[in-house]
Amino acid sequence: MLESIASGMSPPAKGGPGSPAETTRTSAGNGPHLVPSQRVLKLWRSAQAVCFDIDCTVAKNDQLDLLAEFMGVGDQVAAITSSAMDGTMSLEAALEQRLEVINCTPSDIQAFLKAHPAESRLTTGAKQLIQQLQARGVAVYLISGGFRELCLPIVRALGVPPKNLFANRMNFQVDEETGEVTKLVGFDLREPTGHQGGKPLAIARLRELFPYETVVMVGDGITDLEAVQQTGGADMFVGFGGVVAREVVMQAADWFVTDFQVLSEALPRHRVAMIGSGAWACAAVKLIAENMAAAEAADKFVSEVRMYVHEEEVGGRKLTDLINESHVNEKYMPGCFLGANVVACSDLLEAAKDASVLVFCAPHQFIHRMVKTLAGHVSKDAIAISLTKGMRVRPDGPQLISELIRKELGLDCSVLMGANIAADIAKGELSEATIGYNVLQNAQLLKDIFERPSFYTTLVPDPVGAEMCGTLKNIVALAAGFVEGMGYGPNTKAAIMRAGLNEMRRFAKALYPTVRDETFFESCGVADLIATCYGGRNRLVAKEFVAAELAGAPASFAELEVKLLNGQKLQGVLTSNEVQAILFRRNWEKEYPLFTTVNRIVNQQLPASAVVGYRDAALLPMHSSADHQSSDDLRSLALASSAQMEA
């Protein structure tokens, strides 16, 4: 037997959790409201649950009338139905009388269902609208004064789980001698839908189970209208007149439509903006653009993806013009087709205009200025996700980039971190990422935006842990580069990576005790550490740093970044200085010997060879000679690196 959500539940306590406002709201009146007000449109767009009537709403007939016709008693039953829908006869009485006239057996019902397949009974546009709502995470229910026996095939054809159906059940009499079902003897009065006020009661039961803030009822009849007229019911009523337009319903509905397409078109579509245009921003926008351009995304997403590009000249031309002509960013990701639907904008506000999803993917030192520019110009309903690996150090302590975005823009900000070497993703090689989220519904939307056949995403409810992994692994990548530059083999590199992972985990948990150990086993943790220590830019530049030192022509990281990376930015050196400022202030330097040693090498206080002796190197007293900075100098250096971000 199918289990209904309706079964086994008691009526909701008034004003209990999840129940709507105490006051009974009457529906709009003074209709017909063929054009929705702003309030109604907002409710429709923010609905967390939508309940549809079946007969003459998602189905183009009254199912019992159709069965009556099939049984040869159509006219008699239609007259009773009409009285019920116009409110001139009680629902219970109308149901009783109709069943009495129809007087069918289960085998008559089987024959009826065969003669009238569910698909043939659906109203045009109902299935598409329901699919659209479900794709957005809106819960869809069917609440019918009709019978499960007739409605279930319709429910299945619409793609709604049978447990989301509220409807009546027929009672059949069984011959006690033969065990045969003989005749129909009424219906199960325990179902809420068998009574006047049954629809608001069904909705109240749902609200008791799930904390829906906004519930919308869509239907053609008086019993549907009741859904907004009783305490505990729906917040809004959409009258549907595509099959039968009833005067009372038309006048009282908050919004009256005769075509489901009107409701479909009124659902907002998400617009995604990419804030950044470097190597990873290009590879990531390609993934996004492919998803946005897919035919099946059209109901939910705007195809165009605007990308903020920090303007510069390339070969005497503006980079934005070049990208908009060829859809390739030849400077930061040569040869990679971003997508015909990607539009490069040099104006940050233009790029973010009307966006409901903001993807931040710029080097971390530039994010502060970007969010300051965006503040007050993004919708409060938008959500953000950060792909940026890095952190800030404020006078009052550390601040993650996602925290910065959340604080300045007031948006929920998830993170996407993982073993994601941009150039390999641009080539379509398989890669994985972790989406660290605060709000599951937002993360599910983000998964739809990023997930591709060659790009797997996993949702993890530890955004801070994921972001700390992505940030801190860049320090370990520098150490891996030093090891490679010194000519050591895999054992040494593995030893350094293990020590690095250990310090990453301890440091992340010391700063943010909610960080989970298991996050370090996701793509954002150990996998990213491996990828970056073998194939990343931090590793590469650190290796060249050692080569220059060994060749007797030392070069700073800043010089090597310019020489080797063609405008791309390293995050590891800034991050090392930022983390060191925290270690210094908290007197933790000796507890994180690898981080501390890397920082001393980066700042040319120790030779790169010290990386393999990191346990002792971190214990060495700091010199204050011209060559080696004092602890105070080191602290100023870290703070200066943070100050760069303010510039």
Ligand SMILES: NC(=O)C1=CN([C@@H]2O[C@H](COP(=O)(O)OP(=O)(O)OC[C@H]3O[C@@H](n4cnc5c(N)ncnc54)[C@H](O)[C@@H]3O)[C@@H](O)[C@H]2O)C=CC1
């Ligand atoms: N490249 C990669 O493989 C990966 C990078 N990441 C992270 O993604 C973030 C962004 O990195 P990429 O996209 O690779 O960038 P990138 O390092 O390739 O490029 C630098 C970007 O910064 C822009 N830029 C330069 N000066 C600027 C300014 N004053 N204001 C604003 N933008 C400016 C440049 O136009 C360019 O778009 C970083 O935090 C990085 O750690 C994460 C995973 C992989």
Ligand SMILES: O=C(CO)COP(=O)(O)O
């Ligand atoms: O984060 C990265 C891969 O996941 C890339 O690291 P690099 O910035 O060192 O190239």
